[in-house]
Amino acid sequence: MDSQDQKAGEHQQVFRLLNVNGEPHQTGFSVHHSLLEVLREQLNLTGTKHGCELGECGTCTVLIDGQPVLSCLELAAECEGREITTVEGMMDGNDLHPLQEAFADLGAAQCGYCTPGILVTAKALLEENPEPTRDEIVSALAGNLCRCTGYHKILEGIEWAAAKMRGDNDYTPPKEAIYGDPLPGEGDSHA
Amino acid sequence: MLRLPAFQFHAPETAADAARILAEDPANTRVVAGGTDLWPNMKRRHQGAKTIVSLRSIPEMSGICVDDEGGVIIGATTTLDQITRNETVQEKYPTLVKAIASISSPVLRNTGTIGGNLCLDTRCTYYNQNEEWRRSISYCMKAEGEVCWVAPSSPRCWAVSSGDSVPMLCALGAEITLHSTEGERIVPLAELFNDDGMHYLTKRPDEILTRVRIPAPSGERTGWWKLRRRGSIDYGVLSVAVAGWCSGETTDRIEIWLGSVGSTPVRCSESIDHLIGKPLTAETIAEAAALARKGDGANPLGNTDFAPQWRGKMIEKYVDAVLREVAGLPVERLVPHHGS
Ligand SMILES: Cc1cc2nc3c(=O)[nH]c(=O)nc-3n(C[C@H](O)[C@H](O)[C@H](O)COP(=O)(O)OP(=O)(O)OC[C@H]3O[C@@H](n4cnc5c(N)ncnc54)[C@H](O)[C@@H]3O)c2cc1C
Ligand code: SF4
Ligand code: FES
Ligand code: FES
Numbered sequence: 001m002d003s004q005d006q007k008a009g010e011h012q013q014v015f016r017l018l019n020v021n022g023e024p025h026q027t028g029f030s031v032h033h034s035l036l037e038v039l040r041e042q043l044n045l046t047g048t049k050h051g052c053e054l055g056e057c058g059t060c061t062v063l064i065d066g067q068p069v070l071s072c073l074e075l076a077a078e079c080e081g082r083e084i085t086t087v088e089g090m091m092d093g094n095d096l097h098p099l100q101e102a103f104a105d106l107g108a109a110q111c112g113y114c115t116p117g118i119l120v121t122a123k124a125l126l127e128e129n130p131e132p133t134r135d136e137i138v139s140a141l142a143g144n145l146c147r148c149t150g151y152h153k154i155l156e157g158i159e160w161a162a163a164k165m166r167g168d169n170d171y172t173p174p175k176e177a178i179y180g181d182p183l184p185g186e187g188d189s190h191a
Numbered sequence: 192m193l194r195l196p197a198f199q200f201h202a203p204e205t206a207a208d209a210a211r212i213l214a215e216d217p218a219n220t221r222v223v224a225g226g227t228d229l230w231p232n233m234k235r236r237h238q239g240a241k242t243i244v245s246l247r248s249i250p251e252m253s254g255i256c257v258d259d260e261g262g263v264i265i266g267a268t269t270t271l272d273q274i275t276r277n278e279t280v281q282e283k284y285p286t287l288v289k290a291i292a293s294i295s296s297p298v299l300r301n302t303g304t305i306g307g308n309l310c311l312d313t314r315c316t317y318y319n320q321n322e323e324w325r326r327s328i329s330y331c332m333k334a335e336g337e338v339c340w341v342a343p344s345s346p347r348c349w350a351v352s353s354g355d356s357v358p359m360l361c362a363l364g365a366e367i368t369l370h371s372t373e374g375e376r377i378v379p380l381a382e383l384f385n386d387d388g389m390h391y392l393t394k395r396p397d398e399i400l401t402r403v404r405i406p407a408p409s410g411e412r413t414g415w416w417k418l419r420r421r422g423s424i425d426y427g428v429l430s431v432a433v434a435g436w437c438s439g440e441t442t443d444r445i446e447i448w449l450g451s452v453g454s455t456p457v458r459c460s461e462s463i464d465h466l467i468g469k470p471l472t473a474e475t476i477a478e479a480a481a482l483a484r485k486g487d488g489a490n491p492l493g494n495t496d497f498a499p500q501w502r503g504k505m506i507e508k509y510v511d512a513v514l515r516e517v518a519g520l521p522v523e524r525l526v527p528h529h530g531s
Binding site for chain 2: 010014032037050052053061067069078121142
């Protein structure tokens with residue numbers, strides 16, 4: 001137990017300096033609270049979503065020291081001194097991150113519940129591997145479930161953002177990504 | 192929110208301190224490493240503890256090194272991701288890397304550890320459920336209740352050993368170090384497991400697993416396959432690990448281990464005895480695979496995904512396929528291959 005830690009009733013209270021999206025937050029909470037609870041309920045950073053809270057869906061993913069981690073299975077008490085990035089930290093001033101831009105332009109978010117987890121996971125992937133193959137993107141996202149999109153637009157969005165981030169301005173997403181697949185028998189109606 | 196129950200928390204910086212805290216009240220204290228097994232179980236209230244000791248601030252328990260004999264020592268809190276990225280492990284035990292890369296999902300492998308995988312709680316469809324679900328059918332004997340819902344006349348629990356690194360590490364002859372206030376002891380990994388879904392480890396509650404050692408490779412050919420519904424996130428319902436040592440045509444030594452088919456990892460001793468001294472041909476392999484289904488406690492019951500009868504059949508198919516892969520014979524893919 002830390003010397004500053006106290007007992008409040010049965011609950012061991014802790015005080016931690018959490019560094020979230022580059023801002024320091026001096027915060028007190030019960031030691032058994034997950035990072036997800038502290039982000040949403042203490043720091044009011046509700047961009048990070050809660051789904052299964054058991055490690056099965058990936059929507060609560062945040063970056064800790066640049067690595068995707070499930071905030072529902074992380075004790076906030078163990079996060080002091082580490083760099084925490086949530087979806088709220090992806091914008092640069094008023095500019096969307098290229099991933100956010102590509103997701104918005106392609107409609108890669110439908111209900112949007114999985115989106116924060118997928119965006120930060122993709123951000124970590126592109127920082128390590130600026131030109132991932134489709135298979136590498138699928139593998140990196142294998143812990144993030146989406147119940148709406150069928151994943152195609154998510155994959156296309158990440159490929160588009162990767163191209164923008166590499167400065168490859170010639171890249172255009174496949175036409176189907178923007179207009180949808182042609183109906184059977186219609187051929188290439190967007191030609 | 193599905194919240195954890197309250198507990199007292201310690202994050203010691205040495206294994207000796209962790210062992211000392213654990214020894215104060217082993218029955219009510221649990222250690223946690225990645226928490227990818229313990230936290231979900233505590234949230235669903237089928238595991239609990241008054242005191243939690245985190246092993247994550249103990250530098251001596253993390254990392255990978257090679258010893259004088261060329262064996263590899265992996266600290267218990269080394270994450271699964273660190274192991275699959277390690278060049279020495281990739282070079283010496285490529286099949287182990289394949290097994291570990293199949294565990295859970297990439298984001299879970301960033302926190303899940305090898306020690307946690309070896310000590311993973313056994314699993315069952317009637318147990319890995321939330322409190323309300325379990326209460327509604329009345330609890331089973333693994334958590335608070337009296338009967339086993341899978342085998343109601345059985346005096347024991349049949350929950351399933353599911354750590355996916357275990358069969359391959361057993362086949363490679365790994366050893367573990369257990370640390371307590373009484374000192375250290377080294378035991379073969381295969382001896383860590385007890386054939387009882389409730390008391391599934393032979394280690395004492397006051398012992399911490401501090402490291403795993405894998406012997407230097409000695410010319411073995413290895414293979415590993417896992418069966419599950421989806422290519423990620425789902426636990427396996429069967430895994431098969433093989434390590435074979437051959438001179439010329441003859442099989443001098445072979446280890447065949449199954450995971451997720453009983454409360455312990457299962458060594459297929461009848462199949463092994465059948466193959467020793469013989470060449471690995473399509474015929475000897477098919478015979479050995481048929482024996483794997485029968486012997487030694489491979490006993491798929493109705494407590495995981497998929498029907499038990501089908502899982503039983505798949506034991507034979509999978510052992511056959513992995514042995515063929517090890518022997519360099521053509522292998523038919525049985526299920527679509529997914530990325531991890
Ligand atoms: C959605 C999901 C899917 C998963 N799929 C798989 C899968 O396919 N295959 C698989 O094998 N696992 C799977 N897992 C489980 C888990 O991610 C891994 O097994 C992981 O390696 C567990 O390690 P951990 O450090 O997180 O364990 P923890 O949760 O920290 O610990 C697990 C258990 O081991 C004990 N323990 C941990 N470390 C030690 C130690 N050093 N000494 C003594 N006791 C110790 C703990 O007290 C606890 O009882 C899955 C988990 C989730 C949430
Ligand atoms: S095998 Fe039986 S006792 Fe064990 S967890 Fe399942 S239902 Fe409970
Ligand atoms: S809420 Fe964390 S993985 Fe689902
Ligand atoms: S957009 Fe709805 S879950 Fe992905």
